[in-house]
Amino acid sequence: MIENDTLSKVLYIDLTKKKFQIKDRKDLFEKYLGGTGVATQLLLEECPKGIDPFAPESPIIFAVGPLTGAFPLASKTSAMFKSPHTGDLGESHAGGRSAIAIRMAGYGAIVIKGKSEIPIYLSITSGKVQFKNATTLWGMKDGSIAAKVMRQTEKGEGLRAIFRIGQAGENLATFANVTTETYRHFGRMGLGAIFGSKMLKGIVISGKQAIEVSNKKEYRALYDKIYDMATESPLMKKYHDVGTAINIKSLNSANALPVKNLQQSSIDTIEAVTGEEIAKHHLARRVACAHCPVACIHLAYLREPYDDDPYFYKTTPVCYDFELIYALGTMVGITEPKAMLKLIDIVEQVGVDAMSMGVILSWITEMFEKNLITKDDLNGISISWGDAEGYIKLVKNVTKPTTDFLKACSSGVSHASSIYGGKEFAMSFGKNEMAGYHTGPAGYLGFLLGARHSHLDNGGYSIDQKELVNTEVTPKEVVDKLLEEEAIRQILSSIAVCFFARGIYDLKLVSEAIKLLGFDMDDKKLFEIGKQIHLKKYQFKIREGFSIDKLEIPERIYETNDPTGKITKEFINEGLDYAKNLIN
Numbered sequence: 001m002i003e004n005d006t007l008s009k010v011l012y013i014d015l016t017k018k019k020f021q022i023k024d025r026k027d028l029f030e031k032y033l034g035g036t037g038v039a040t041q042l043l044l045e046e047c048p049k050g051i052d053p054f055a056p057e058s059p060i061i062f063a064v065g066p067l068t069g070a071f072p073l074a075s076k077t078s079a080m081f082k083s084p085h086t087g088d089l090g091e092s093h094a095g096g097r098s099a100i101a102i103r104m105a106g107y108g109a110i111v112i113k114g115k116s117e118i119p120i121y122l123s124i125t126s127g128k129v130q131f132k133n134a135t136t137l138w139g140m141k142d143g144s145i146a147a148k149v150m151r152q153t154e155k156g157e158g159l160r161a162i163f164r165i166g167q168a169g170e171n172l173a174t175f176a177n178v179t180t181e182t183y184r185h186f187g188r189m190g191l192g193a194i195f196g197s198k199m200l201k202g203i204v205i206s207g208k209q210a211i212e213v214s215n216k217k218e219y220r221a222l223y224d225k226i227y228d229m230a231t232e233s234p235l236m237k238k239y240h241d242v243g244t245a246i247n248i249k250s251l252n253s254a255n256a257l258p259v260k261n262l263q264q265s266s267i268d269t270i271e272a273v274t275g276e277e278i279a280k281h282h283l284a285r286r287v288a289c290a291h292c293p294v295a296c297i298h299l300a301y302l303r304e305p306y307d308d309d310p311y312f313y314k315t316t317p318v319c320y321d322f323e324l325i326y327a328l329g330t331m332v333g334i335t336e337p338k339a340m341l342k343l344i345d346i347v348e349q350v351g352v353d354a355m356s357m358g359v360i361l362s363w364i365t366e367m368f369e370k371n372l373i374t375k376d377d378l379n380g381i382s383i384s385w386g387d388a389e390g391y392i393k394l395v396k397n398v399t400k401p402t403t404d405f406l407k408a409c410s411s412g413v414s415h416a417s418s419i420y421g422g423k424e425f426a427m428s429f430g431k432n433e434m435a436g437y438h439t440g441p442a443g444y445l446g447f448l449l450g451a452r453h454s455h456l457d458n459g460g461y462s463i464d465q466k467e468l469v470n471t472e473v474t475p476k477e478v479v480d481k482l483l484e485e486e487a488i489r490q491i492l493s494s495i496a497v498c499f500f501a502r503g504i505y506d507l508k509l510v511s512e513a514i515k516l517l518g519f520d521m522d523d524k525k526l527f528e529i530g531k532q533i534h535l536k537k538y539q540f541k542i543r544e545g546f547s548i549d550k551l552e553i554p555e556r557i558y559e560t561n562d563p564t565g566k567i568t569k570e571f572i573n574e575g576l577d578y579a580k581n582l583i584n
Contacts, residue, residue, distance in 0.1 A: 166351025
């Protein structure tokens with residue numbers, strides 16, 4: 001590392017004692033770079049074995065990387081914690097200004113432990129932490145209001161990041177998220193519930209720390225090269241023009257898009273909610289994360305009349321992307337744009353992971369349709385496919401549950417189905433609700449074996465689309481490809497670049513970039529570090545009770561058509577059996 005680089009500074013915060021300290025952990029950053037790598041090691045150090053995720057000593061860890069603030073597309077913050085949703089590794093990444101704010105405040109990582117006796121939020125600047133009363137912010141129906149208050153109260157406009165939770169986090173829904181900069185989220189695995197358990201409403205962080213490079217001339221040339229690749233690449237152009245929503249039409253055409261709890265893999269009425277059509281008729285503007293020239297965040301404007309005055313309208317910006325259209329659109333049978341945007345907006349207000357909520361809503365609908373639950377279980381709500389207003393009511397009831405059934409649903413579909421049945425169509429993998437890819441067996445092996453049980457762990461869906469559709473690839477070959485890709489992605493999330501930029505930042509370019517920031521590692525060394533980080537994640541998972549033998553696979557995946565025709569129990573089981581010896 002470059003001498004005096006504050007990346008190696010770790011801020012430790014105790015919410016119980018209202019104290020903080022700063023330690024230099026150069027040992028961690030020189031070994032694991034930053035981001036996911038450093039956060040994984042800190043989790044192993046700070047999280048007691050077997051602890052309840054909601055216990056005061058259960059840690060929250062944020063970490064950024066060496067490229068943060070120095071190169072384009074290095075916009076991600078890695079969060080690590082013990083997940084209340086799965087019971088083992090909790091990891092989530094968010095963009096916006098979160099990473100640059102932590103870096104500019106003079107830190108590479110933040111560790112938060114303890115529990116406040118009253119609701120608070122943290123105000124973090126260079127060398128200073130303030131513990132501020134948030135009692136009046138607790139219990140608000142719309143989490144964005146609390147953010148507005150913090151924005152008005154705190155200094156640092158234009159330089160700061162604001163994290164906050166909503167009602168779901170306060171009520172400890174295990175898939176509650178943390179929102180940052182309104183349109184970015186630490187979405188998966190329940191970080192918002194950990195915030196809530198600590199009575200931590202939010203965080204405001206800012207600073208003006210400078211970043212040094214070893215050779216300014218070489219740095220400028222490499223920066224310009226990466227910038228040009230980001231702005232001229234056809235791959236990145238699609239993220240700007242249409243965003244990930246561009247995948248809706250192609251996956252639907254390929255019979256790879258989950259519809260109505262994966263009872264179908266395509267739907268005839270898809271056109272109005274394709275990325276192209278929403279961009280044509282509803283797109284209002286694009287927003288970018290800090291230090292990103294791509295601007296892949298797409299906002300639609302939802303225009304609605306006020307209830308008490310039909311002559312006046314309220315206009316609400318609603319962020320949408322592929323996963324939101326899948327989870328809160330096709331998965332619940334909604335293909336009318338305005339209805340879908342209204343549902344997305346209420347999910348945003350209460351503060352939950354949209355993918356988990358969509359899967360839970362679709363499972364509830366099928367349970368109700370099959371008469372396995374009643375209106376009494378749903379607090380008097382009657383639900384059917386495509387009923388946006390009914391789903392809006394359900395979202396509010398799941399995040400503030402009023403029946404035993406809804407309380408079970410607030411802990412996820414795996415938990416609820418273990419009590420009420422419907423396991424065979426409860427679409428979760430490793431207790432994490434599925435993403436929107438019914439592409440083939442590699443996608444599902446990717447969900448099952450990924451350290452976060454996320455499609456972004458290893459991109460298994462891409463193996464299906466590029467290879468399994470037209471060629472014969474064995475389960476062992478699929479697992480080898482998944483593990484290789486997951487090792488590479490550990491490096492990308494450790495230097496803290498966006499995964500959308502993985503076509504730009506290969507390991508050779510990463511080696512070239514980090515060298516200018518004081519890290520001398522070639523591409524082969526980086527790959528080995530990536531494998532080490534991945535194994536450390538599994539070390540934590542296994543320590544906390546994870547086992548491949550305990551994985552549950554919903555029967556539904558074998559029943560619904562997919563593009564490869566190769567989703568069989570034999571293929572999945574052979575892949576899992578092969579993976580046991582590689583991961584343990």
